[in-house]
Amino acid sequence: MNSxxxxxxxxxxxxxxxxxxxxxxxxxxxxxxxxAGLFAVVPxxxxxxxxxxxxxxxxxxxxxxxxxxxxxxxxxxxxPSQHSLFKFLAVGCLPVEFKxxxxxxxxxxxGTNSFAKNGFKVALLAMLLAGCGYGDRMDPKVVLTMYFLVxxxxxxxxxxxxxxxxxxxxxxxxxxxxxxxxxSASLQEFWGRRWNxxxxxxxxxxxxxxxxxxxxxxxxxxxxxxxAAVVTFGVSGLMHELSFFYFGCVEPRxxxxxxxxxxxxxxxxxxxxxxxLKLRRRxxxxxxxxxxxxxxxxxxxxxxxxxxxxxxxxxRGVGSDCLERxxxxxxx
Numbered sequence: 001m002n003s004x005x006x007x008x009x010x011x012x013x014x015x016x017x018x019x020x021x022x023x024x025x026x027x028x029x030x031x032x033x034x035x036a037g038l039f040a041v042v043p044x045x046x047x048x049x050x051x052x053x054x055x056x057x058x059x060x061x062x063x064x065x066x067x068x069x070x071x072x073x074x075x076x077x078x079x080p081s082q083h084s085l086f087k088f089l090a091v092g093c094l095p096v097e098f099k100x101x102x103x104x105x106x107x108x109x110x111g112t113n114s115f116a117k118n119g120f121k122v123a124l125l126a127m128l129l130a131g132c133g134y135g136d137r138m139d140p141k142v143v144l145t146m147y148f149l150v151x152x153x154x155x156x157x158x159x160x161x162x163x164x165x166x167x168x169x170x171x172x173x174x175x176x177x178x179x180x181x182x183x184s185a186s187l188q189e190f191w192g193r194r195w196n197x198x199x200x201x202x203x204x205x206x207x208x209x210x211x212x213x214x215x216x217x218x219x220x221x222x223x224x225x226x227x228a229a230v231v232t233f234g235v236s237g238l239m240h241e242l243s244f245f246y247f248g249c250v251e252p253r254x255x256x257x258x259x260x261x262x263x264x265x266x267x268x269x270x271x272x273x274x275x276x277l278k279l280r281r282r283x284x285x286x287x288x289x290x291x292x293x294x295x296x297x298x299x300x301x302x303x304x305x306x307x308x309x310x311x312x313x314x315x316r317g318v319g320s321d322c323l324e325r326x327x328x329x330x331x332x
Contacts, residue, residue: 029071039064043246056243057198063093065202075205095175095198118160125153141301175201185288187267190296191233199236208232222275226268233264247311259303266295 022028039059046052069075076091128150132143156178163174177198184190192200212228219227237260241252 024071024073029068032067032071035067036064039067049247052246053243056246058094060242060246061239062095062198062202065206066092069206095177118157121153121157125150125157128153144305145297182293183289184292185285186270186292187263187295188270190292191263191267203232203236207235223272225271229268229271230261230264233260233267236260244307244311247308253307253310255303255307259299262299262303 022031042059043052043055046055066075066077070077077088128146132146132150138146159174159177163176166174175198177196179194179197181190181194184194208228208231211231212224215227216224234257237257240256240260241254244256245252
């Protein structure tokens, strides 16, 4: 799992106001709950699934976690590096960190894609788009996989362009959202260090660390990581259920929750096996990548994709005979 933000020089701007006026803990949390409630209703005002997804990630998930962590003098809003209201709001609503002028502030550059890599991804995206035109001659699962790859590479290219724009215009480093997840050689590496790093850091600080510390008092420090991992994936599953509700579902089907709980158990087993056997060597990279992505695809087609497609079908009234193609077209 990723480590959360470390101790900083102390709160600035918004943090000292809340520190002076409202004591940390339950009182401050109660004062912040209306803000979290406002963040929860924002995605309901978007019809585009693309805009709705971005709003869910940045506002309903990311900003809510930051605000709730601030209630306990924790998180990036309590240790910000900003010196203006604009920068405070940027840290609260976007995955950003600001460049240092004196060398004391962090500048996150790890995971930044090179021009050559982005050029390759653009070419690959073009080939995928061309291949999607022949979807009626392919297996539906292959077509669905291609569509999700198109969405993935489109998002990565947009994020790279956005990062370069912010970096050049306002001196802001966008935190990397993805770190080449297709190179993951284990589930722990995929979920902890390569996929959706923004929420991985938030879940680590807001859910994993408190649960691990609580579990340590019961099962000991050595095995506290396993229940913490399962609980963290369970919370992620519930957040995804909420996201699918925003997409148009009336009632939850709990398939996506089972998907994340299954992966949480598998990550917990992986952590335990590594500790018990004291593995010092990594599993062969090629075999690890194949097994990891094979498991990801198998469980996604079993539990994740069906609920996602069902949500879109129910909300958009798309016929099952052309569901996959319609989902892709209507996503944007």
